[in-house]
Structure formats: C-alpha cells, structure tokens
Amino acid sequence: MEILKSERLNNLSYAIRGPIFEKALELERQGHPVLKLNIGNPAPFGFDVPPGMMEGMKEHLKQAEGYSHHLGVMEVRETVCRYYTQHGFTGLKPEEIFIGNGVSELIIMCMQALLNPGDEVLVPAPDYPLWTAAVGFGGGKAVHYVCDEANDWNPDVKDMEQKITARTKAIVIINPNNPTGAVYKKEVLLEIVALAEKHNLVLFSDEIYDKVLYDGLEHIPVATLSDNVHFMTFGGLSKNYFACGFRGGWVIPSGKRSASFLEGLNLLASMRLCANVPTQYTIAAALKDDSVIRGMVADGGRLKEQRNLIHTRMSAIDGVSCVKPKGSLYMFPRIDLSKFNIEDDVAFTYGLLTEKKVLVVAGTGFNFIDKEHFRIVFLPDLATLADAADRIAEFLESRRK
Ligand SMILES: Cc1ncc(COP(=O)(O)O)c(C=O)c1O
Numbered sequence: 001m002e003i004l005k006s007e008r009l010n011n012l013s014y015a016i017r018g019p020i021f022e023k024a025l026e027l028e029r030q031g032h033p034v035l036k037l038n039i040g041n042p043a044p045f046g047f048d049v050p051p052g053m054m055e056g057m058k059e060h061l062k063q064a065e066g067y068s069h070h071l072g073v074m075e076v077r078e079t080v081c082r083y084y085t086q087h088g089f090t091g092l093k094p095e096e097i098f099i100g101n102g103v104s105e106l107i108i109m110c111m112q113a114l115l116n117p118g119d120e121v122l123v124p125a126p127d128y129p130l131w132t133a134a135v136g137f138g139g140g141k142a143v144h145y146v147c148d149e150a151n152d153w154n155p156d157v158k159d160m161e162q163k164i165t166a167r168t169k170a171i172v173i174i175n176p177n178n179p180t181g182a183v184y185k186k187e188v189l190l191e192i193v194a195l196a197e198k199h200n201l202v203l204f205s206d207e208i209y210d211k212v213l214y215d216g217l218e219h220i221p222v223a224t225l226s227d228n229v230h231f232m233t234f235g236g237l238s239k240n241y242f243a244c245g246f247r248g249g250w251v252i253p254s255g256k257r258s259a260s261f262l263e264g265l266n267l268l269a270s271m272r273l274c275a276n277v278p279t280q281y282t283i284a285a286a287l288k289d290d291s292v293i294r295g296m297v298a299d300g301g302r303l304k305e306q307r308n309l310i311h312t313r314m315s316a317i318d319g320v321s322c323v324k325p326k327g328s329l330y331m332f333p334r335i336d337l338s339k340f341n342i343e344d345d346v347a348f349t350y351g352l353l354t355e356k357k358v359l360v361v362a363g364t365g366f367n368f369i370d371k372e373h374f375r376i377v378f379l380p381d382l383a384t385l386a387d388a389a390d391r392i393a394e395f396l397e398s399r400r401k
Contacts (some may be wrong), residue, residue, distance in 0.1 A: 007016055008137035012133040015365025019035035020349055024359045035388050037377045038359045040178065040241040040329045045379040048241045050292045050309030052285030060281035068277045070270040072250070073098025076280045080250050083287045084233075088224035089254055096253050096262060099275045099283070102207050103236040104130055108206065109272075110232060110251065112295045113264035120167045122160055126332065126366035126373070128178045128268035130205065143168070144367055149334065153182035155325055157191040164195070170202040171195065176209040176219060179366050180332045181307075181325020183213060189222045196229045202261070204232045208249070209328040211240040211293045214304050217326050223254045231255045237279070239329065240293050248279040291381070303329070303378075306385055310378040329379055332363065334372050338397045344371035356391035 003241050016039055024034045043049075057064075070233030077094040083090055101104035107130055115121070115138040123131050125144035136143040145160040147153045155173065160394060173192060177183045196203040205222045212238065213219055223231035250251025254260055296303040310331055311324045319339035325331050342348050345362035378385060 035358045036270035047242040052283035056282045056285040057278045064277035068274045073280045079284045089232040100249045103234045103245040106251045109268045115140035118338045119169045122171045141275045154188045172204045174206040176327030179330045183326040202230045203323045204351045206234045213327045247277040308380045356395045
C-alpha cells in the first residue's frame with residue numbers, strides 16, 4: 001500500500017515553485033530557454049552580496065564550526081537590537097531576538113508556537129503564500145482580508161475588522177509588500193494597530209523588503225507606532241542584501257509581549273538547535289552599510305530603472321492595468337479578461353509559458369480573490385525585461401477579442 005503524506009499538507013501550496021515551475025524546467029530540458037520572472041532571487045540576475053558581509057563570514061569561520069546559542073550568537077543579537085533601537089523601536093531585549101535560517105523558518109516556527117487547531121490568523125489577499133501555508137501547517141485557519149487595488153494596494157481595514165472572530169489570534173501584514181509592491185500609509189498602519197490592540201491580537205509584520213523603496217519613500221515599521229500590541233517584526237538578508245542563499249533572518253518581539261508565546265517559540269528554536277552560524281556573522285556588516293541597496297533604488301539605480309520599465313511597458317498594453325510598485329521587487333498587474341480570449345490567470349500563465357517561454361505566477365497563487373492578476377519579478381536587466389514585455393504584449397495580442 002502506498003505510504004501517504006501527512007493530511008496536514010493536503011490543502012497547502014506554494015505556487016512560486018509549483019507545477020508551472022516544473023513545466024518551465026521541462027521546457028528547458030527540451031532545449032527551450034525560459035525567461036524566469038517567477039521568483040525574487042536577486043543573485044542569478046547579477047546582484048552581488050555587499051562586500052563586508054563576505055568578509056564577516058570569512059573572518060569568523062573558525063568560530064562558526066559549532067552550534068551557536070539556539071536563538072543566535074549573542075553579539076549578533078545585540079547588533080540587531082542596537083540597530084532596531086536606533087530606528088525607533090523601544091524596549092527591545094537581545095535575549096528575546098531570534099535569528100533564523102531565513103525569515104521562512106521563523107514564520108513557520110511562529111505559527112507552530114502560537115496556534116491551536118481552529119485558531120484564525122488574518123492574512124492579506126494577495127499574500128506571500130508561505131504565510132497562508134504556515135498558518136495551515138500550524139493547525140490554524142488563514143482568513144484572508146483584502147488589499148485594495150484602488151487604494152495603492154493598502155489593506156482594507158474595514159474588511160479586516162469584519163473578519164475578526166473569537167478565534168482570531170493574529171494579524172499578518174507584509175510591508176513593503178510581495179506581491180503588490182505596496183508600501184503602507186501611516187494612517188492605515190495606525191488603524192491596524194488600533195484593531196490589534198482592541199482585540200488583543202499579535203501583529204506579525206513581515207518587513208523583509210524594508211529598504212527596497214522607490215521614489216524617496218519612507219517605510220514605517222509598524223512596531224514603532226505603539227507599545228500596547230504584541231509585535232513580531234521580521235527582517236532578513238535575502239532581499240535588502242541579495243543574500244537569499246545565505247538563509248539568514250530575524251524576528252524581533254516588541255511592545256506588549258506575551259511570555260507564554262515567546263516561551264513556545266524558544267522551545268521550537270532550541271529543537272532546531274540554531275541558525276546557520278557562518279551566515280550569522282554577515283549580519284553586522286549588512287546592517288552597518290546599506291549603501292548598495294540605496295544606490296539601486298535611487299534615481300538612475302538599477303532596480304528603479306527596471307521598476308519603471310516594467311511599469312511603463314505593461315501599462316501600455318490595452319487591457320492591462322498596473323499599480324506602480326512603491327517598494328519590493330514585484331508588480332501585480334491586472335488583465336481585463338473581457339478583452340481577451342483567456343479563461344483566467346492560470347490559463348494566462350500556462351499560455352505565456354508554452355508559447356512565449358516567459359514564466360510568471362498567477363494571482364490566485366497568492367491567494368487573491370479574483371482570477372485576473374499575475375505577479376512579475378523585475379530583477380532582470382533592462383534588455384531582458386524589455387524582451388519579456390514584448391513577449392507578454394505579443395501573447396496578449398494573439399488572444400485579443
Ligand atoms: C514577504 C516575504 N517574506 C519572507 C520571504 C522569505 O524570505 P527568506 O529568504 O528570508 O526565507 C520572502 C521571500 O520571497 C518574502 O517575499
């Protein structure tokens with residue numbers, strides 16, 4: 001008899017590396033190169049990890065042979081604590097900061113540590129799909145609140161409030177956002193804080209893109225807006241510092257902390273022993289010097305130019321509309337399907353892949369409510385992005401009604 005996977009996995013998915021990604025790899029095996037705009041992994045597109053980080057790792061390799069403390073090397077947690085304190089956080093304690101193998105591991109651990117069967121967590125739609133999956137895997141139920149395309153993809157706080165029940169334990173926000181590129185307005189953040197405070201909810205804020213900001217925009221860490229909510233703020237090396245492969249991230253409890261939840265998280269951290277130790281020794285250099293990412297998002301910088309190109313080119317297609325990303329590495333355009341012979345977002349992505357060899361991810365892969373969106377990654381250089389835009393435009397023209 002076949003040995004079956006755990007039933008806890010039955011409704012979980014991760015579209016970014018899902019079946020369409022396998023299809024793209026199959027096409028490549030058959031000799032058809034695919035333009036992969038499906039994943040926010042800067043290194044393959046020529047983004048180098050800032051130099052000081054490599055030195056930090058090399059210099060400490062000898063000290064990195066053994067396990068570290070299960071929460072992370074103390075001097076690294078002290079550095080993270082100092083950095084966030086300098087950036088407006090109050091009451092932080094290094095002994096409460098958790099270093100993880102990327103933000104991903106910490107998201108999963110937090111959900112495992114918090115949830116009982118049937119507990120609900122408010123997760124954005126669209127979301128970064130690990131959040132929905134991690135809630136499910138932790139035994140909880142992800143309840144999606146809508147982010148409003150007409151309001152620069154800011155969360156619809158009224159919708160959020162309507163979805164709070166006696167089982168709701170937490171709210172998740174992703175700011176700057178993957179997949180929409182939104183950077184949330186202060187007044188929206190204050191409303192979310194007020195909700196979390198009123199209903200005694202943990203506020204998880206995924207801020208892994210907090211330096212990937214365009215047009216001189218400021219990012220406001222939500223945890224700096226109150227002391228009366230249990231905040232968990234996530235940051236990491238993958239995006240601001242192009243070091244996805246290092247697998248380095250952290251989560252910072254602040255505000256009205258819950259000792260029992262943190263005790264649970266501590267237990268889980270001890271069970272996985274520690275995060276990658278060589279990587280931990282790159283964190284101080286990363287936080288000390290953010291000049292590389294600042295240059296990339298400034299006027300004339302590579303990421304800003306690429307953001308501009310993809311926004312201009314996609315918006316120029318009759319039947320496609322796009323909110324211009326204010327942060328992160330993604331855009332989430334809408335296709336007006338009434339103008340094309342395309343059934344839905346999934347049919348669009350498969351057609352685009354098989355006919356034009358461009359890989360993007362369908363909006364429903366981000367748990368979005370309609371089937372008219374897709375996410376495009378704008379990491380490739382301008383020439384490659386222009387080529388991708390041409391192919392998308394040609395594909396849509398071929399299906400125009
Ligand atoms: C919003 C968001 N959170 C977390 C992650 C995972 O990051 P890490 O590489 O630190 O696990 C990603 C990766 O794309 C992301 O987009």
